[in-house]
Amino acid sequence: MCRRPLTSLLLCCIFAVLGLSPCRAQPGKPLGDETLEAVSLMMDSARAESLPAETLMQKALEGSTKGATDQKIREAVRALLNRLRLAKKALGSDATPPELTTAAGAIYAGVDTSGIRRLKEAQAVRKTGDPSNDQTLAAEFVVLADLISRNVPVDTASQVVIGLAEANVGFAEIFEFRRLVEQDIRSGAVPAESAYRRARRLAPSLPPFGREPARQPGDSR
Amino acid sequence: MSGNEPWFDDLIGELKKPVTENARAKAKIMEKVREMPSRRPARRGDTLLTFLEWLVRGRTVTVSPLAVTVCALIVVAGAIAVGRLMTRPHEPFPGGALSKYGTHVVGRDEAVRLAHATKPGESLVNFVLIAPGASRVTVIGDFNNWDAGATPLQQESESGLWTVIVPLPAGRHEYAFLVDGEWWLPDPSAPRAPKDDFDRVNSIMLIEG
Numbered sequence: 293m294c295r296r297p298l299t300s301l302l303l304c305c306i307f308a309v310l311g312l313s314p315c316r317a318q319p320g321k322p323l324g325d326e327t328l329e330a331v332s333l334m335m336d337s338a339r340a341e342s343l344p345a346e347t348l349m350q351k352a353l354e355g356s357t358k359g360a361t362d363q364k365i366r367e368a369v370r371a372l373l374n375r376l377r378l379a380k381k382a383l384g385s386d387a388t389p390p391e392l393t394t395a396a397g398a399i400y401a402g403v404d405t406s407g408i409r410r411l412k413e414a415q416a417v418r419k420t421g422d423p424s425n426d427q428t429l430a431a432e433f434v435v436l437a438d439l440i441s442r443n444v445p446v447d448t449a450s451q452v453v454i455g456l457a458e459a460n461v462g463f464a465e466i467f468e469f470r471r472l473v474e475q476d477i478r479s480g481a482v483p484a485e486s487a488y489r490r491a492r493r494l495a496p497s498l499p500p501f502g503r504e505p506a507r508q509p510g511d512s513r
Numbered sequence: 514m515s516g517n518e519p520w521f522d523d524l525i526g527e528l529k530k531p532v533t534e535n536a537r538a539k540a541k542i543m544e545k546v547r548e549m550p551s552r553r554p555a556r557r558g559d560t561l562l563t564f565l566e567w568l569v570r571g572r573t574v575t576v577s578p579l580a581v582t583v584c585a586l587i588v589v590a591g592a593i594a595v596g597r598l599m600t601r602p603h604e605p606f607p608g609g610a611l612s613k614y615g616t617h618v619v620g621r622d623e624a625v626r627l628a629h630a631t632k633p634g635e636s637l638v639n640f641v642l643i644a645p646g647a648s649r650v651t652v653i654g655d656f657n658n659w660d661a662g663a664t665p666l667q668q669e670s671e672s673g674l675w676t677v678i679v680p681l682p683a684g685r686h687e688y689a690f691l692v693d694g695e696w697w698l699p700d701p702s703a704p705r706a707p708k709d710d711f712d713r714v715n716s717i718m719l720i721e722g
Contacts, residue, residue, distance in 0.1 A: 357660070364710070364711065390684045434704050
């Protein structure tokens with residue numbers, strides 16, 4: 293910041309206009325031996341459980357580049373392994389690695405395993421209607437996490453994305469949906485309302501905004 | 514006679530009498546006048562002072578009710594126009610421009626045109642960031658082991674448009690941009706990952722298999 297104050301100011305202004313918050317990078321450092329060993333052990337566990345082990349090493353490297361302490365890195369990798377386990381439990385053994393990693397991201401964003409399971413059920417409904425459809429749920433999980441990060445409440449985001457999955461909305465369409473919602477939010481729209489309104493154009497079976505079905509007892513969506 | 518009061522006619526008579534000039538007294542007065550300091554030339558401060566005096570001097574302005582109404586209408590219309598301009602939907606990457614100004618998977622035709630080498634199962638991804646004023650931009654992600662120097666973006670002219678084409682395998686990729694080696698920034702045109710364990714926000718790229 294001190295070296296090029298004007299450039300930094302300009303960049304900050306541009307990022308602010310785009311609704312982004314740049315963070316200052318910290319110098320990365322190599323992973324310590326203890327951390328490397330811990331991550332290797334967790335990777336072995338992941339392989340044994342048919343989880344995408346490489347994701348764990350990537351998380352450790354990410355932490356290193358971001359200047360996190362070794363302890364923080366170990367905690368992050370352990371937490372990711374737990375989220376991958378939860379994702380696998382909810383999605384079943386036939387889940388693909390991208391589905392598992394994206395579902396783990398959705399869990400981290402605040403979606404609980406019942407929400408993940410409901411998406412899996414929606415995928416089954418989709419396959420029943422179109423047996424040739426082999427679209428994974430990865431796009432749905434990515435969009436779900438993105439909506440939550442943009443302040444769409446978890447319940448609404450889950451409802452909307454499940455509706456889109458049941459309506460057999462394709463890969464490109466769901467990402468376009470996300471882009472339009474982001475644009476609405478940036479223009480000042482209420483996140484939940486925008487997500488619902490945009491989703492209903494693709495999935496007319498979704499009830500109008502504000503008239504979502506009431507939660508069933510024991511339903512933790 | 515004029516028909517005026519006698520005292521009035523006397524007064525007029527006195528005033529009409531020729532004035533006898535005292536030459537000595539006149540010379541003395543002129544001498545004093547010459548001794549007075551001459552007016553100094555106008556300086557910049559004087560002009561400013563004059564302007565400020567002109568600015569704060571009170572005036573009486575006459576305006577017709579019609580003129581006041583017209584002025585008020587112009588002000589209201591201007592305020593509405595500015596308000597609409599500020600609240601209109603913001604489209605950072607309008608329609609077809611997305612492929613130019615946002616990160617995207619390169620289409621088949623564009624890939625052929627670029628003649629970029631790819632392995633089977635890989636797709637070309639064009640990472641794009643608009644960062645005018647930046648001196649260096651790199652993309653960091655799980656595809657380059659989060660190496661801050663592995664994948665620098667090239668600036669296209671002086672427009673501030675930074676791009677790089679990277680072959681990536683199908684699947685989910687997490688990444689972010691690093692601007693000037695200091696600023697960690699998620700991709701404005703891509704879905705966001707939730708704020709990560711290290712208090713930063715990454716972007717997600719999903720490539721179909």
